[in-house]
Amino acid sequence: MIEAQKVELIYPDGTQAIKPFDLTIGKGELWYITGPSGSGKTSFLKMLVGEVIPTGGILSVLKTHISETNGKSIRRLRQDIGPVFQDFRVLEGHTVFENIRIGMRFLKISRTEMNQSAMEILGRVGLEHKANTLVDHLSWGERQRVGIARASVRKPKLIVADEPTGNLDHDNAVKILDLLESFVSSETTVIITTHATHLIEKPFGHQLIHMDLGNIKVEREV
Ligand SMILES: Nc1ncnc2c1ncn2[C@@H]1O[C@H](COP(=O)(O)OP(=O)(O)OP(=O)(O)O)[C@@H](O)[C@H]1O
Numbered sequence: 001m002i003e004a005q006k007v008e009l010i011y012p013d014g015t016q017a018i019k020p021f022d023l024t025i026g027k028g029e030l031w032y033i034t035g036p037s038g039s040g041k042t043s044f045l046k047m048l049v050g051e052v053i054p055t056g057g058i059l060s061v062l063k064t065h066i067s068e069t070n071g072k073s074i075r076r077l078r079q080d081i082g083p084v085f086q087d088f089r090v091l092e093g094h095t096v097f098e099n100i101r102i103g104m105r106f107l108k109i110s111r112t113e114m115n116q117s118a119m120e121i122l123g124r125v126g127l128e129h130k131a132n133t134l135v136d137h138l139s140w141g142e143r144q145r146v147g148i149a150r151a152s153v154r155k156p157k158l159i160v161a162d163e164p165t166g167n168l169d170h171d172n173a174v175k176i177l178d179l180l181e182s183f184v185s186s187e188t189t190v191i192i193t194t195h196a197t198h199l200i201e202k203p204f205g206h207q208l209i210h211m212d213l214g215n216i217k218v219e220r221e222v
Pocket residue numbers: 011012013015016017035036037038039040041042043044
């Protein structure tokens with residue numbers, strides 16, 4: 001699902017955010033990416049969704065080549081990716097339900113099916129009872145759940161979550177990671193970045209990348 005050969009990223013100001021790396025990530029896998037601030041975690045995820053383009057090497061995500069000349073295919077690729085942001089990017093002034101519906105705007109399904117899927121996903125993230133609440137009135141952890149529901153409602157092949165546990169206490173952070181992990185399936189790969197290595201000291205079930213100053217090192221392959 002993701003193939004990288006000698007991929008690197010140098011920003012226009014000369015900062016080498018990612019040093020050349022090779023990597024293969026398969027279907028239905030769970031990957032964690034850890035590393036200190038500034039080590040390149042966000043830049044790595046941005047490359048996967050084509051928000052920044054590698055300046056060297058070959059990167060293919062869901063068979064789409066991430067390159068400057070491939071804008072149209074990259075826009076199509078994003079319909080198969082569910083991004084979860086640290087700051088949730090919920091739409092203030094709209095209800096929880098409306099925020100989920102926004103994640104479905106590209107789907108070619110009927111209104112009834114959309115409403116059903118939206119309610120289903122809200123049940124899965126434990127927010128069914130808040131469907132008609134304005135997101136402005138939600139707690140931090142609840143907002144993150146809305147972000148996860150919106151990212152996963154269209155059953156993406158890839159979910160990428162950038163520091164989804166930022167600003168959450170330990171118990172809520174663990175719950176959010178468990179929830180994200182629950183979306184791993186034979187069809188869906190989940191990639192999560194986090195500073196919080198103590199939250200992922202589980203011995204099995206996931207692969208781990210450690211980043212340091214742009215170096216990508218696979219620490220564990222299951
Ligand atoms: N648009 C940009 N232009 C130039 N340099 C950038 C840009 N975005 C990020 N960088 C630099 O690239 C490096 C990697 O940044 P990145 O945000 O990917 O790290 P990170 O590991 O996600 O950090 P954090 O955990 O603090 O979010 C840093 O040195 C950063 O200053």
